Amino acid sequence: MSHYVVTGGAGFIGSQIVRALACAGARKIVVIDNLLTGHEANLEEVRARIDFQRADIRCYEEIAPLIRGAAVVFHEAAIPSVPRSIDDPVPSHEINIDGTFNVLRAAREGRAGRVVYAASSSAYGDTEVLPKVECMPPNPKSPYALQKLVGEYYCGVFAGVWGLQTVALRYFNVYGPRQDPSSPYSGVLSIFLRCAIERRAPVIFGDGEQSRDFTFVEDVAELNLKAASAKNVSGRMYNAGNGGRITLNQAWRLVQELEGISIAPEYGPPRAGDVRDSQADVTAAVRDLGHAPRFSFEEGMRRTLEWYRQQR
Ligand code: UD2
Numbered sequence: 197m198s199h200y201v202v203t204g205g206a207g208f209i210g211s212q213i214v215r216a217l218a219c220a221g222a223r224k225i226v227v228i229d230n231l232l233t234g235h236e237a238n239l240e241e242v243r244a245r246i247d248f249q250r251a252d253i254r255c256y257e258e259i260a261p262l263i264r265g266a267a268v269v270f271h272e273a274a275i276p277s278v279p280r281s282i283d284d285p286v287p288s289h290e291i292n293i294d295g296t297f298n299v300l301r302a303a304r305e306g307r308a309g310r311v312v313y314a315a316s317s318s319a320y321g322d323t324e325v326l327p328k329v330e331c332m333p334p335n336p337k338s339p340y341a342l343q344k345l346v347g348e349y350y351c352g353v354f355a356g357v358w359g360l361q362t363v364a365l366r367y368f369n370v371y372g373p374r375q376d377p378s379s380p381y382s383g384v385l386s387i388f389l390r391c392a393i394e395r396r397a398p399v400i401f402g403d404g405e406q407s408r409d410f411t412f413v414e415d416v417a418e419l420n421l422k423a424a425s426a427k428n429v430s431g432r433m434y435n436a437g438n439g440g441r442i443t444l445n446q447a448w449r450l451v452q453e454l455e456g457i458s459i460a461p462e463y464g465p466p467r468a469g470d471v472r473d474s475q476a477d478v479t480a481a482v483r484d485l486g487h488a489p490r491f492s493f494e495e496g497m498r499r500t501l502e503w504y505r506q507q508r
Pocket of ligand 1 (some may be wrong): 316318399406444
């Protein structure tokens with residue numbers, strides 16, 4: 197295998213893709229990350245196998261030479277948070293939209309083979325029916341959801357107009373080891389697991405009956421590698437989920453069981469821009485990309501909890 201670039205490669209999902217590439221025998225892996233939300237520690241096991249470049253996707257001149265000639269660019273760099281895009285919309289807009297444009301432009305001008313783009317299930321917004329299928333009209337409810345959708349549209353346009361190969365994967369609430377629980381903008385499961393280990397009550401926004409198709413990070417990384425080599429998929433978008441649906445109340449119950457504790461959650465007001473229910477139809481990803489998620493929610497949570505325990 198040849199030359200790969202992972203933007204956001206020091207992040208939670210990006211670093212898992214880097215490990216998967218290293219495992220598959222990739223010869224050259226360039227990681228681009230500005231370390232805004234990523235951590236070099238996430239790359240510890242593969243440090244000797246990669247070329248780490250601290251660079252910012254907002255700066256075309258910085259990233260263009262790093263992307264030139266890549267066989268595949270996995271574009272994971274983003275500010276991935278609905279509430280952060282509401283509290284502080286400018287960096288979110290600049291990284292998620294302008295940064296994505298820069299990556300696509302650099303890939304096209306540098307004759308990269310393909311861009312696999314980290315899109316988001318948030319683009320669907322609230323749909324009348326579940327599961328959510330790729331043909332449903334998007335209905336973004338937050339700046340973040342809109343920004344991720346614009347990135348997807350840009351991928352389609354770069355494919356259609358300039359012939360750059362692109363595949364967009366709409367991630368459905370990815371969780372797993374290395375997800376950073378330390379910010380108020382962190383993914384809910386990382387916050388739940390940290391609360392459990394520290395014997396604290398989590399705060400659930402709303403009634404806790406909102407649901408998510410939580411997807412284990414290793415399954416997402418594997419799908420990325422499949423999307424990198426699948427035939428006849430350029431310009432397309434696919435759901436990257438599990439096909440299931442878990443409410444936050446159910447998730448906190450499982451966390452308590454796994455940790456052997458009993459702590460009632462606190463409930464707060466619902467969060468602005470929140471989607472109520474989320475569940476992926478994975479038919480197209482299975483058919484066209486060979487998507488085959490391996491981790492049940494319980495198994496994924498066991499592994500994640502184990503990782504957080506070891507970090508302490
Ligand atoms: C969105 C996308 C997801 C991904 C992610 C990136 C949807 C359905 N999903 O995730 O695919 O792109 O953005 O970050 O749009 N919550 C609490 N307590 C907390 C933290 C969160 O109750 O301490 C709730 C939150 O209000 C929401 C749920 O947990 O209802 C999940 O929140 P999240 O921030 O983990 O992810 P979400 O769904 O915004």
